[in-house]
Amino acid sequence: MRVAMLAPIAWSTPPAAYGPWEQVTSHLTEGLVKRGIDVTLFATATSRTAGKLVATTAAGYAEQEGQDAKVLEYLHISQVMGVANTFDIVHNQFDFMPLGYTPLLDTPMVTTIHGFSSDHIVPVYERYNDTTDYVSISDADRDERLDYIATVYNGVDTDQFTFNDQPGDYLLYFGRIHPEKGTAEAIAIARRAKKPLWIAGLIQDHDYYRDQVEPHIDGEQVRYLGNVGPRERDRILGNAYALLHPINFEEPFGLSVAESMVTGTPVIAFRRGSMPELIEDGKTGYLTDSVEGAVDLVSACGDLNRWEIAEVATDRFSVDRMVDSYIDVYQRILSR
Amino acid sequence: MRVAMLAPIAWSTPPAAYGPWEQVTSHLTEGLVKRGIDVTLFATATSRTAGKLVATTAAGYAEQEGQDAKVLEYLHISQVMGVANTFDIVHNQFDFMPLGYTPLLDTPMVTTIHGFSSDHIVPVYERYNDTTDYVSISDADRDERLDYIATVYNGVDTDQFTFNDQPGDYLLYFGRIHPEKGTAEAIAIARRAKKPLWIAGLIQDHDYYRDQVEPHIDGEQVRYLGNVGPRERDRILGNAYALLHPINFEEPFGLSVAESMVTGTPVIAFRRGSMPELIEDGKTGYLTDSVEGAVDLVSACGDLNRWEIAEVATDRFSVDRMVDSYIDVYQRILSR
Numbered sequence: 127m128r129v130a131m132l133a134p135i136a137w138s139t140p141p142a143a144y145g146p147w148e149q150v151t152s153h154l155t156e157g158l159v160k161r162g163i164d165v166t167l168f169a170t171a172t173s174r175t176a177g178k179l180v181a182t183t184a185a186g187y188a189e190q191e192g193q194d195a196k197v198l199e200y201l202h203i204s205q206v207m208g209v210a211n212t213f214d215i216v217h218n219q220f221d222f223m224p225l226g227y228t229p230l231l232d233t234p235m236v237t238t239i240h241g242f243s244s245d246h247i248v249p250v251y252e253r254y255n256d257t258t259d260y261v262s263i264s265d266a267d268r269d270e271r272l273d274y275i276a277t278v279y280n281g282v283d284t285d286q287f288t289f290n291d292q293p294g295d296y297l298l299y300f301g302r303i304h305p306e307k308g309t310a311e312a313i314a315i316a317r318r319a320k321k322p323l324w325i326a327g328l329i330q331d332h333d334y335y336r337d338q339v340e341p342h343i344d345g346e347q348v349r350y351l352g353n354v355g356p357r358e359r360d361r362i363l364g365n366a367y368a369l370l371h372p373i374n375f376e377e378p379f380g381l382s383v384a385e386s387m388v389t390g391t392p393v394i395a396f397r398r399g400s401m402p403e404l405i406e407d408g409k410t411g412y413l414t415d416s417v418e419g420a421v422d423l424v425s426a427c428g429d430l431n432r433w434e435i436a437e438v439a440t441d442r443f444s445v446d447r448m449v450d451s452y453i454d455v456y457q458r459i460l461s462r
Numbered sequence: 463m464r465v466a467m468l469a470p471i472a473w474s475t476p477p478a479a480y481g482p483w484e485q486v487t488s489h490l491t492e493g494l495v496k497r498g499i500d501v502t503l504f505a506t507a508t509s510r511t512a513g514k515l516v517a518t519t520a521a522g523y524a525e526q527e528g529q530d531a532k533v534l535e536y537l538h539i540s541q542v543m544g545v546a547n548t549f550d551i552v553h554n555q556f557d558f559m560p561l562g563y564t565p566l567l568d569t570p571m572v573t574t575i576h577g578f579s580s581d582h583i584v585p586v587y588e589r590y591n592d593t594t595d596y597v598s599i600s601d602a603d604r605d606e607r608l609d610y611i612a613t614v615y616n617g618v619d620t621d622q623f624t625f626n627d628q629p630g631d632y633l634l635y636f637g638r639i640h641p642e643k644g645t646a647e648a649i650a651i652a653r654r655a656k657k658p659l660w661i662a663g664l665i666q667d668h669d670y671y672r673d674q675v676e677p678h679i680d681g682e683q684v685r686y687l688g689n690v691g692p693r694e695r696d697r698i699l700g701n702a703y704a705l706l707h708p709i710n711f712e713e714p715f716g717l718s719v720a721e722s723m724v725t726g727t728p729v730i731a732f733r734r735g736s737m738p739e740l741i742e743d744g745k746t747g748y749l750t751d752s753v754e755g756a757v758d759l760v761s762a763c764g765d766l767n768r769w770e771i772a773e774v775a776t777d778r779f780s781v782d783r784m785v786d787s788y789i790d791v792y793q794r795i796l797s798r
Contacts, residue, residue: 193582194580194582194583196532197558197582197583197585197586200558200559200561200562200586201562201585201586201589203562204561204562204563204565204589207562207563207565207566208562208565208566222533222536223536225536225540226536226537226539226540226543226544226563227540227543227562227563227566229540229543229544230543230544230563230566230567231566244530246529246530246533247530247533249533249537250533250536250537253537253540
């Protein structure tokens with residue numbers, strides 16, 4: 127099976143730091159190559175793969191200044207489309223922009239929808255509903271106007287996470303500092319539960335950080351660790367008493383939620399978006415609708431079986447599971 | 463001959479007011495239809511044509527707020543590409559974005575390059591140099607990295623302009639108020655030539671207007687008329703002693719320069735971009751390199767034959783001439 131993997135090009139694949147779509151694309155590509163599948167990765171020249179790399183642009187448009195993102199996108203996508211007929215399947219990880227080509231291609235294209243950046247783009251997906259197969263990253267993220275061939279959860283590289291049965295006593299907030307991610311709610315939950323809160327993540331909304339987060343940081347009750355790398359991430363996730371994920375939006379998939387559970391750390395999340403799919407309520411964590419509800423559940427987390435949490439999560443959210451699922455999708459498309 | 467005319471969709475075709483690419487596209491479309499050519503115009507639903515209209519979007523992204531320009535562009539372009547094989551030729555008036563499809567199309571595409579918005583986009587044109595035919599809107603606007611099948615000047619609808627052999631005594635500046643268009647230089651020329659200056663055009667650079675233009679406006683020596691409509695445009699162009707066009711950039715084509723000459727009014731322009739092509743020095747106007755040079759030429763304009771100016775301009779820059787030229791381009795492509 128010859129697969130053309132159309133990566134995003136904001137960042138390299140895999141990304142040096144931030145770049146969730148590129149990260150998932152890399153995990154999938156390398157996983158497929160390990161299974162002996164002939165994968166050509168179309169990505170930035172700064173990318174790395176054990177498969178074949180076709181560099182369509184010198185560097186990602188978010189990596190290097192002075193480039194025109196729109197120009198790079200068009201050149202990138204049209205380069206893949208120009209050779210699509212030399213592959214058995216094209217896997218589009220690049221949002222809606224390649225879809226317009228599908229009526230002109232003989233090679234089938236499968237498109238992973240990593241989330242809808244706005245309601246405006248749904249009509250484009252709708253238009254090409256019959257000429258490409260859509261994969262959702264959670265059932266919650268499905269749009270009823272579209273047909274999907276499967277839901278495939280983003281895979282966690284379980285080698286990067288260590289099971290920890292002897293955690294510390296702090297609660298953890300792990301993610302972008304942004305109102306939709308609920309950093310302020312996490313602080314409120316931890317305060318009322320009388321537990322320390324560690325905060326790790328990129329500051330995306332600086333006003334929000336200054337007004338609602340920074341005033342609470344005292345280095346003891348509330349600590350801010352910045353944007354941490356892979357090793358530190360593993361340590362602070364596995365060592366946490368529980369992860370707090372009080373989101374204020376319909377999150378399509380929560381990678382940190384899956385990662386936390388892989389280390390054995392349960393998650394207390396607001397019941398929105400994909401959370402009811404990711405968390406088995408009362409087994410791998412708890413779902414609630416309010417700060418008060420979350421406070422009440424903190425002590426209950428101590429009763430959960432961390433070994434079981436890790437086992438369930440590894441089974442459902444590993445890269446291996448993701449690769450299995452995509453191979454199944456490819457085979458179903460090719461056998462039609 | 464079945465022509466698919468791929469219009470820009472910032473505005474309707476023709477535009478209600480501003481929208482130069484849409485205006486040229488409309489002139490060409492209607493001119494082709496008059497010659498009995500089967501033209502399908504792909505444009506906004508707000509567009510009008512005597513040919514067939516396929517509306518790809520309800521309204522232009524610059525006409526109606528709350529739309530995502532990128533989404534509309536993709537839907538628009540891919541809709542044309544999906545039916546390209548039912549036409550003999552596709553005429554792309556839409557910048558570089560449709561080019562990526564050309565390797566996948568059986569129908570030839572001709573692309574009018576209305577100007578390069580930045581140096582970043584030239585590599586896209588370069589990539590598709592062999593799969594589409596480029597038309598430049600002036601020889602001056604050609605990029606040496608690209609091959610061109612022809613230069614076709616933008617056409618002026620001569621019915622909208624009236625020859626005037628008895629002009630007034632004022633000099634005219636007609637165009638966007640912007641440093642690259644030389645509004646301040648026009649004021650300096652008129653002051654030194656001791657003639658009134660009338661200024662007409664959209665204020666594009668508000669700081670420039672406030673600092674360099676507005677302080678000179680006194681309603682007598684220097685008047686600002688705002689952004690004028692077609693009837694007023696005809697009147698003030700035809701009634702001007704001369705048009706001043708002291709540009710500070712390589713302008714690919716100067717529509718107001720052609721329009722002015724059609725009414726018989728000569729043009730004093732800086733020798734940049736397409737000006738030496740548009741103006742016959744000493745016959746339809748004068749070329750110079752400085753404010754001082756322009757001042758010296760003002761009196762010489764009185765000796766030019768306005769009838770001859772209008773005749774030469776109408777012959778070179780009419781819609782009819784543009785339509786002839788494009789039919790020739792289409793036929794050359796189809797006869798290969």
